[in-house]
Amino acid sequence: MSKKLSRSGARCEAFKIIFELNQHKDDVDFLFDNLMNEVPESISSMPYIKNVVLGVLEKYDELSDIISENLAGRWRIERISKVSKAVLMLAIYEIKYVDDVPEKVAINEAIELAKKFDEPDSSSFVNGVLAGVVKK
Numbered sequence: 001m002s003k004k005l006s007r008s009g010a011r012c013e014a015f016k017i018i019f020e021l022n023q024h025k026d027d028v029d030f031l032f033d034n035l036m037n038e039v040p041e042s043i044s045s046m047p048y049i050k051n052v053v054l055g056v057l058e059k060y061d062e063l064s065d066i067i068s069e070n071l072a073g074r075w076r077i078e079r080i081s082k083v084s085k086a087v088l089m090l091a092i093y094e095i096k097y098v099d100d101v102p103e104k105v106a107i108n109e110a111i112e113l114a115k116k117f118d119e120p121d122s123s124s125f126v127n128g129v130l131a132g133v134v135k136k
Helices: 007-024 028-038 040-058 060-069 082-097 103-117 122-135
Strands: none
Touching (some): 007 028, 007 103, 028 040, 040 082, 082 122
16 A cells, blocks of 8 residues: 655645646646655545645636735736745635635645745745635
């Protein structure tokens, strides 16, 4: 019997696909197939992964607007790192559209992804943007 991914692991894989799509506009089905081949334990988590990735793609403009509305001062979405943008899109999608993910979990997981994949101070940035999203 193969191992299963935790929800955090599935979220991390979803983040990687969202990041990849933002960078290269690859075929999403190819990325899903590639994930299942390279990380076989992801197969059991594919319903969640597909749901959030396809949801982020469907709501891309709305999520971008929400990020823009919650940036401090004169920051523009074009200035934030591509990693932070992918993390924020995933977290905001979960907060707004995934019923079984509490807001605090989505925020904490986003902070952890930012710590793992982005610059040291990006986790504070992600936390600040998401705090603004939750307040509204």
